[in-house]
Amino acid sequence: MPTRKTDRDAVIDAALELFRTRGYHHTSVAEIAAACGLLKGSVYHYFAGKQEIAAAALDRAVTDSREKIFGLANDPAVPPAARLRSLADAVERYFAGREGGCLMGSLALEVGDSIPEFRERVQRYFDDWKAALTAVLEGRYGAARAGELAEDAIARAQGAILLMEVTKDPAVLQRACRDTVALLDGVSKTGALAAAGTAAKDRPEPWKQAS
Amino acid sequence: MPTRKTDRDAVIDAALELFRTRGYHHTSVAEIAAACGLLKGSVYHYFAGKQEIAAAALDRAVTDSREKIFGLANDPAVPPAARLRSLADAVERYFAGREGGCLMGSLALEVGDSIPEFRERVQRYFDDWKAALTAVLEGRYGAARAGELAEDAIARAQGAILLMEVTKDPAVLQRACRDTVALLDGVSKTGALAAAGTAAKDRPEPWKQAS
Amino acid sequence: MPTRKTDRDAVIDAALELFRTRGYHHTSVAEIAAACGLLKGSVYHYFAGKQEIAAAALDRAVTDSREKIFGLANDPAVPPAARLRSLADAVERYFAGREGGCLMGSLALEVGDSIPEFRERVQRYFDDWKAALTAVLEGRYGAARAGELAEDAIARAQGAILLMEVTKDPAVLQRACRDTVALLDGVSKTGALAAAGTAAKDRPEPWKQAS
Amino acid sequence: MPTRKTDRDAVIDAALELFRTRGYHHTSVAEIAAACGLLKGSVYHYFAGKQEIAAAALDRAVTDSREKIFGLANDPAVPPAARLRSLADAVERYFAGREGGCLMGSLALEVGDSIPEFRERVQRYFDDWKAALTAVLEGRYGAARAGELAEDAIARAQGAILLMEVTKDPAVLQRACRDTVALLDGVSKTGALAAAGTAAKDRPEPWKQAS
DNA sequence: TATGAATGAGCGTTCATTCAT
DNA sequence: GATGAATGAACGCTCATTCAT
Numbered sequence A, B, C, D: 001m002p003t004r005k006t007d008r009d010a011v012i013d014a015a016l017e018l019f020r021t022r023g024y025h026h027t028s029v030a031e032i033a034a035a036c037g038l039l040k041g042s043v044y045h046y047f048a049g050k051q052e053i054a055a056a057a058l059d060r061a062v063t064d065s066r067e068k069i070f071g072l073a074n075d076p077a078v079p080p081a082a083r084l085r086s087l088a089d090a091v092e093r094y095f096a097g098r099e100g101g102c103l104m105g106s107l108a109l110e111v112g113d114s115i116p117e118f119r120e121r122v123q124r125y126f127d128d129w130k131a132a133l134t135a136v137l138e139g140r141y142g143a144a145r146a147g148e149l150a151e152d153a154i155a156r157a158q159g160a161i162l163l164m165e166v167t168k169d170p171a172v173l174q175r176a177c178r179d180t181v182a183l184l185d186g187v188s189k190t191g192a193l194a195a196a197g198t199a200a201k202d203r204p205e206p207w208k209q210a211s
Numbered sequence E: 001t002a003t004g005a006a007t008g009a010g011c012g013t014t015c016a017t018t019c020a021t
Numbered sequence F: 001g002a003t004g005a006a007t008g009a010a011c012g013c014t015c016a017t018t019c020a021t
Helices: A007-022 A029-035 A050-068 A070-074 A080-095 A103-111 A116-141 A143-167 A171-182 B007-022 B029-035 B040-046 B050-068 B080-095 B103-111 B116-167 B171-182 C007-022 C029-035 C050-068 C070-074 C080-095 C103-111 C116-167 C171-182 D007-022 D029-035 D040-046 D050-068 D080-095 D103-111 D116-141 D143-167 D171-182
Strands: none
Touching (some): A007 A050, A007 A103, A029 A050, A050 A070, A050 A103, A050 A116, A070 A080, A070 A116, A080 A116, A080 A143, A103 A143, A103 B103, A103 B116, A116 A143, A116 B116, A143 B116, A143 B171, A171 B116, B007 B050, B007 B103, B029 B040, B050 B116, B080 B171, B103 B116, B116 B171, C007 C029, C007 C103, C029 C050, C050 C070, C050 C116, C070 C080, C070 C116, C080 C116, C080 C171, C103 D103, C103 D143, C116 C171, C116 D103, C116 D143, C171 D143, D007 D029, D007 D040, D007 D050, D050 D103, D050 D116, D080 D143, D103 D116, D116 D143, D143 D171
């Protein structure tokens, strides 16, 4: 068993955290290096440049979230509602107290389209998230509507994370997660993100529901 | 009868657009100056520094959105549902096709807490938005629940704008606006952001309300 | 009359001298700046980058040599032999005592083809030189042979300048210039760079020609 | 039966080629190492530093040219004219098609005097060349004049190599070599570099001359 | 012997800012 | 009020060199 965490990983870790909390352009290579006990120049032993560091950080984030969050939605042995719950819990737990928002959201906004290598990875991340949500929702809503609901849930969560930057209040994110879970609640249906866009008649009357 | 746009205003306009699309740290004073036909040095006649430019741009955004968007919610002569609709329409119209996201959202994520002058203004913006939505919703949902619904709607819209950076698909934002409008829909009930996660008892029974 | 020599010119002067004596890659922008009393960053007020400085230096060298050296060959009022003499004298005088060789030769060898902007200018310089020599020689040798003789004379002069770097002995350059002048010598005939390589028969019998 | 090329030799080969084509300051130790399949650090097992690599490369070039080129001039069994021809042929063959010029010429110009270890070796190279040419020429021209003619021929060849960098035309070098050979041509006379301004007939038979 | 990690100085460049004109 | 020159710190990056393994 090799020593866990190579130096390269340490650089990625530090970069991930700094990019997430301070943004890409406002984080210098020297800061990343200092954050893992290296000098500026040494970082270039592992990475060809700042962009490559960020690309590796995004890759790491994609992989991690796939393994630790979105993977939870794929176990066919677990009923969809439970899978959805653990997925939502994971999201809430991951972001609720965290300062600095979401790497993917931040870089999506900050760097936008200007660096294709980034965009591609951010897209993969959101695709993963959508796929996970769709997987648990399509049993009840059908693939198309489930996809929409997934997108809506992701938007709401991302927006909540963004608002937390300003309000420092995790309640918005918590409600977002709760409402998402409610999409597969008991008899339920309806719920938060569910309803709109669904013909009234195929919606169970919501007022009968408990939360 | 406003006096013709001064140079100062031109700087703010240019800065607003550049900060929005390229981020604060990735926009140089020289670029701002060039964008309004000035030289770098001249900008410093109007502003003490880059931060002051950004603060003014944020002020402008707060004022503008207050006048052109959130103000729509305040006319007591118009029924709440109509006011909500025009508010949601304004949001959708403003952001739907636009590249580069939302200044406030971008700066909130990019600069985060590091510059209090920014944070304060971003907060004011979101407070305005929340107040506008709450104003039209509280008739049906009560102040407390209306406030939550307002936050949820804002989160979802902001998240949709963020996702649009990646997906280039305005549908998520459109659904978000539609669902928000649905909060005061006729017989309505439920409604996108409304239902899930709210204890039945502390929610004004929505189905009894008229718009 | 404006103050001779703007700062931009001072940068070019300093760069010309440094590039000539120390080479392009071994000369730093900071050194150029220091040589004219500026800081590194200030140089970028005048030039977009190091390459542009060098391009301007090469332009200057092309212009200067055109005006001060090769121009001497173009006065139709002066007999060719005298024009050739003053041209050769100018070359000898310019390079004889000088340390550091010839900017054009140095950059041609050091940067070679890798920077087209440089190559183009170096080529123009040698073309000018060749044109000047050809102009005075073609009366006696015909255009084609005059062009060859011009190239040969240039090669020999450049090589002599190069050797001077090592030997510190101006004699080789002096002989090169003398032999070039001899190409149009009185009764003259052939000589130095002229003769060899041309079959006697296809050579206009030089001793019969008038200048 | 030389021992198979050692790694040290491989480094020298790679360095020679890189210094010649890209210049000393523009060639990094890492590039040299990569060019012979080593890692940067490993090079320092064979050489104390970059300067030592270059010194070894220059030594190699001196030795090689002595053996393969200038040596041709020393065989007393061969008549001078033939020796001169093979010498000139070797020079032409070696440089005619070659991109990147002559190591010695390049370093002479680029590094100039700043590194005495280099200068010394470059000087040795040119001395060898001069000695070789002088050896074959002194029979006809006498030692002193032969030395001058040798220098002139070297200058012209070096200049031609330099010009080839710009013109890509080997003709100038070819003429230079041809003219050099002509210095010992049959009835001789003329002779490119030989005569300088002196028509065959009005030249005292050179082989009678003293300096 | 060979490696790869690390260093630290320096490079070309950018940029917010100042200031004399 | 507007300019353009100048600054100086910082940035991303390169590189010759060292050294433990």
